[in-house]
Amino acid sequence: MKKPFAITLDPGSSLANHTGSWRNDRPVYVDRLPPCNNACPAGEDIQGWLYYAESGEYHRAWQELVKNNPLPALMGRVCYHPCENACNRGTLDEAVSIHAVERFLGDEARKHGWKFEIDESPSGKSVLVVGAGPSGLSAAYHLARLGHQVTIYEAGPLAGGMMRFGIPKYRLPRDVLDAEVQRILDMGIALKLNTRVDNILDTMKAGGFDAAFLAVGAHVAKRTDIPARDATRILDAVSVLRGMETDAKPQLGRRVVVYGGGNTALDVARTAKRLGASEAMIVYRRTREQMPAHDFELQEALDEGIMVKWLNTITRVEDTTFTVEKMVLDAQGFPQPTGEFDTIEADTLILALGQDVDLSLLDKVPGLAIDKGTVKVDRNMMTGYAGIFAGGDMVPSERTVTVAVGHGKKAARNIDAWLRGGAYEAQPKHEVARYDLLNTWYYADAPQTVQPVLDILRRQSTFDEVLGGLDESNALFEARRCLSCGNCFECDNCYGVCPDNAVVKLGPGKRFEFNYDYCKGCGMCAAECPCGAITMVPETI
Amino acid sequence: MSMQPVKFYQTGTFTVGNRLLGGHQRTVQANMRRTNSLNSGHRACQGCGEALGARYAIDAAMQATGNQVMAVNATGCLEVFSTPYPETSWQIPWLHSLFGNAAAVASGVAAAMRVKGKRGVKVIAQGGDGGTTDIGFGCLSGMFERNDDVLYICYDNEAYMNTGVQRSSATPPAARTATTMAVGEHPGNVFGTGKNVPLIAMAHQIPYVATASVANLRDLEVKVMRAMSIGGSRYIHIHVPCPLGWGSAPADTIRIARLAVESGLFPLFEAEDGEITGRYQLRRRVPVEEYLKPQRRFAHLFGKVPDVHTIAAIQAIADRNVRRFGLATGSTS
Numbered sequence: 001m002k003k004p005f006a007i008t009l010d011p012g013s014s015l016a017n018h019t020g021s022w023r024n025d026r027p028v029y030v031d032r033l034p035p036c037n038n039a040c041p042a043g044e045d046i047q048g049w050l051y052y053a054e055s056g057e058y059h060r061a062w063q064e065l066v067k068n069n070p071l072p073a074l075m076g077r078v079c080y081h082p083c084e085n086a087c088n089r090g091t092l093d094e095a096v097s098i099h100a101v102e103r104f105l106g107d108e109a110r111k112h113g114w115k116f117e118i119d120e121s122p123s124g125k126s127v128l129v130v131g132a133g134p135s136g137l138s139a140a141y142h143l144a145r146l147g148h149q150v151t152i153y154e155a156g157p158l159a160g161g162m163m164r165f166g167i168p169k170y171r172l173p174r175d176v177l178d179a180e181v182q183r184i185l186d187m188g189i190a191l192k193l194n195t196r197v198d199n200i201l202d203t204m205k206a207g208g209f210d211a212a213f214l215a216v217g218a219h220v221a222k223r224t225d226i227p228a229r230d231a232t233r234i235l236d237a238v239s240v241l242r243g244m245e246t247d248a249k250p251q252l253g254r255r256v257v258v259y260g261g262g263n264t265a266l267d268v269a270r271t272a273k274r275l276g277a278s279e280a281m282i283v284y285r286r287t288r289e290q291m292p293a294h295d296f297e298l299q300e301a302l303d304e305g306i307m308v309k310w311l312n313t314i315t316r317v318e319d320t321t322f323t324v325e326k327m328v329l330d331a332q333g334f335p336q337p338t339g340e341f342d343t344i345e346a347d348t349l350i351l352a353l354g355q356d357v358d359l360s361l362l363d364k365v366p367g368l369a370i371d372k373g374t375v376k377v378d379r380n381m382m383t384g385y386a387g388i389f390a391g392g393d394m395v396p397s398e399r400t401v402t403v404a405v406g407h408g409k410k411a412a413r414n415i416d417a418w419l420r421g422g423a424y425e426a427q428p429k430h431e432v433a434r435y436d437l438l439n440t441w442y443y444a445d446a447p448q449t450v451q452p453v454l455d456i457l458r459r460q461s462t463f464d465e466v467l468g469g470l471d472e473s474n475a476l477f478e479a480r481r482c483l484s485c486g487n488c489f490e491c492d493n494c495y496g497v498c499p500d501n502a503v504v505k506l507g508p509g510k511r512f513e514f515n516y517d518y519c520k521g522c523g524m525c526a527a528e529c530p531c532g533a534i535t536m537v538p539e540t541i
Numbered sequence: 542m543s544m545q546p547v548k549f550y551q552t553g554t555f556t557v558g559n560r561l562l563g564g565h566q567r568t569v570q571a572n573m574r575r576t577n578s579l580n581s582g583h584r585a586c587q588g589c590g591e592a593l594g595a596r597y598a599i600d601a602a603m604q605a606t607g608n609q610v611m612a613v614n615a616t617g618c619l620e621v622f623s624t625p626y627p628e629t630s631w632q633i634p635w636l637h638s639l640f641g642n643a644a645a646v647a648s649g650v651a652a653a654m655r656v657k658g659k660r661g662v663k664v665i666a667q668g669g670d671g672g673t674t675d676i677g678f679g680c681l682s683g684m685f686e687r688n689d690d691v692l693y694i695c696y697d698n699e700a701y702m703n704t705g706v707q708r709s710s711a712t713p714p715a716a717r718t719a720t721t722m723a724v725g726e727h728p729g730n731v732f733g734t735g736k737n738v739p740l741i742a743m744a745h746q747i748p749y750v751a752t753a754s755v756a757n758l759r760d761l762e763v764k765v766m767r768a769m770s771i772g773g774s775r776y777i778h779i780h781v782p783c784p785l786g787w788g789s790a791p792a793d794t795i796r797i798a799r800l801a802v803e804s805g806l807f808p809l810f811e812a813e814d815g816e817i818t819g820r821y822q823l824r825r826r827v828p829v830e831e832y833l834k835p836q837r838r839f840a841h842l843f844g845k846v847p848d849v850h851t852i853a854a855i856q857a858i859a860d861r862n863v864r865r866f867g868l869a870t871g872s873t874s
Binding site: 492500 | 551552553555556557558559560561567568570571573577579580581582583584585587588589590592593596623626627628629630758784790791792793794795796799825
């Protein structure tokens with residue numbers, strides 16, 4: 001039968017028409033480095049653990065967290081969270097309160113008694129860690145996970161290092177510290193307290209250790225020459241804070257002057273206030289802007305009634321009369337004396353001028369490079385002597401708990417590689433997920449959750465923790481404020497907005513893939529991806 | 542609005558899906574088993590808003606009716622790019638007759654279904670703004686007036702794009718088209734012309750009228766679902782940017798649609814029996830320049846000396862919409 005034109009062919013599907021040939025640029029899924037992860041001195045995969053916290057899987061989130069940092073309850077309290085300064089949400093509204101969620105996960109771990117896993121079978125190697133501070137504990141933990149036998153020698157009477165002898169209780173309750181330390185020791189790590197190492201080579205030989213990680217910290221207070229009568233009480237901040245952990249609580253008197261501008265100066269002034277000082281004053285020779293202490297800590301101190309005398313130096317001390325000289329900043333921003341003097345009446349002077357490292361245990365070790373009182377290490381955290389690694393405050397670097405924990409992890413990975421006869425190679429980093437790569441339209445408006453703060457009266461007289469934690473409901477909310485910068489979180493936008501159905505949804509947890517047979521390369525998926533996890537790449541023709 | 546926003550999630554209900562949302566809170570488009578009523582391989586341009594809007598709407602209608610949908614299509618881009626003989630991208634029963642009679646044909650199909658006792662089968666008529674607001678307008682008004690059981694969907698890309706971007710009665714003032722060139726004293730389309738078909742539809746007192754945008758998927762799906770749940774004549778007017786005709790980047794289609802909404806130039810509202818029952822309140826209101834600037838059809842407004850008078854006149858239209866439809870956040874009118 002002869003059919004008229006236009007009905008001679010059976011209907012076909014447009015699937016025969018491969019529109020992918022129109023494409024100039026192809027979309028490609030990428031993973032970018034979130035700015036929080038990039039900023040974390042301990043190398044935490046913050047976005048990675050927030051991902052699980054977002055769906056309420058707190059144990060899984062904690063497990064992800066402790067792959068890089070064994071001290072979340074502690075870190076969530078004392079870390080200065082550079083992650084939050086880098087957080088892209090800070091540009092949108094307010095940064096995700098990462099430290100508060102971390103603290104919540106750490107407290108959940110204490111509540112439920114979660115334990116660490118050991119990843120590798122026993123290696124038969126034995127490593128000595130000197131110092132049970134954040135760096136030593138972190139190294140010991142990571143070495144244990146990697147299957148090594150670890151022994152910690154600690155000179156002090158208790159573990160924790162500066163976390164115990166430097167950070168006051170109102171910022172870090174000791175039950176939190178003890179629980180976090182104990183969980184690490186429960187991995188089978190031996191801790192020998194009151195064991196000072198005088199000669200590291202002898203100690204290693206005697207104990208049959210294959211490698212050593214040194215993290216003795218900086219516990220020696222710096223002094224300055226102030227002309228003073230013998231009767232004047234001059235203490236240093238390190239011994240005052242250390243004294244708080246022993247039975248011999250320091251006697252400070254009614255009026256206390258603290259000399260210095262770091263976080264330790266604030267810690268010791270706030271401690272003095274809590275011990276009953278009616279006046280606690282900080283004297284600092286520069287301005288508030290130049291103060292190395294963190295501004296939020298200064299604000300907390302000011303709230304508690306701590307006074308600060310900016311741009312002043314202490315020139316002379318006679319009994320209870322302190323002579324101070326006013327300073328001015330010169331064109332370079334350095335303080336210069338003015339010749340104008342004033343006096344303050346006080347009972348005690350506490351020096352908080354920084355700390356040095358006691359390096360005597362290294363005196364007999366050949367091949368080391370010492371730089372301004374610290375030991376130089378190479379990029380693998382190894383000192384000039386093969387098999388001896390070092391980290392924390394005793395190597396040249398920023399002195400924070402988080403940096404120390406990061407050193408411990410990095411050193412452990414390098415020690416592991418060295419013990420196994422290789423070299424540790426860190427994975428290459430992805431490109432950082434910048435704010436301008438995000439499409440922030442899609443993020444719901446959600447302000448930061450505020451942590452409860454202890455009332456001012458109790459902050460003046462007790463050592464109760466100042467900052468409270470989040471509960472389950474607001475920790476979940478806070479975790480869900482994460483923008484997941486640079487990494488797909490399966491919002492289905494690309495799958496939805498493609499006019500050509502060229503995005504294939506692979507199912508929960510499996511993300512998506514492109515069907516390049518039909519993708520015309522319009523780029524709508526990349527433009528509408530909230531987190532910048534799609535990039536357009538020119539086709540090679 | 543009938544849509545319930547979800548608060549305090551990573552993205553709330555702004556994204557298509559989101560793994561943190563419960564199944565019932567996700568869109569039809571997030572579903573792995575969505576029908577893809579308009580399949581791959583169609584010949585729409587890169588970044589076509591109409592192809593996207595049509596899949597959004599028909600997939601939602603399919604889900605609402607258990608896949609019992611027939612569609613009648615007016616002549617236009619949607620018909621041409623989806624069904625060049627002998628291929629088709631439609632995965633539903635689909636019929637094309639003429640440019641101007643989609644509403645009338647759909648009325649007939651609905652009558653035929655009734656006669657055959659196929660009460661579950663729902664009929665949709667669809668077309669572009671040319672086939673709806675100009676050429677098919679008589680048939681559409683008749684369908685409304687008889688309250689025939691049809692959902693008519695207009696995909697509004699604001700000109701006759703298929704034939705080469707000629708002005709329609711949905712073309713906005715000042716826009717350049719092939720027939721309203723950017724020349725002379727008042728370049729582009731003139732002010733004070735054109736018609737607002739959603740309001741005309743409301744004047745017919747039909748059961749349901751809504752406007753929607755490809756930039757707001759949830760709102761669009763909720764409106765299609767609502768329309769499919771009631772009988773009689775229903776009308777949905779969907780704003781679909783056209784990268785070719787508007788001179789915008791293909792990747793920007795949704796962004797442009799969003800700016801149209803957030804500037805107030807394309808108000809999202811719904812009405813039942815001639816009365817407005819809901820409207821979308823602007824989340825981040827923007828001046829009209831933000832919407833106009835990325836489009837070459839308005840490039841003559843942003844020359845060496847910006848045409849501030851014309852821009853101000855367009856802003857006045859947006860401001861009037863905001864007042865008239867109560868689009869400002871917190872307004873109750």
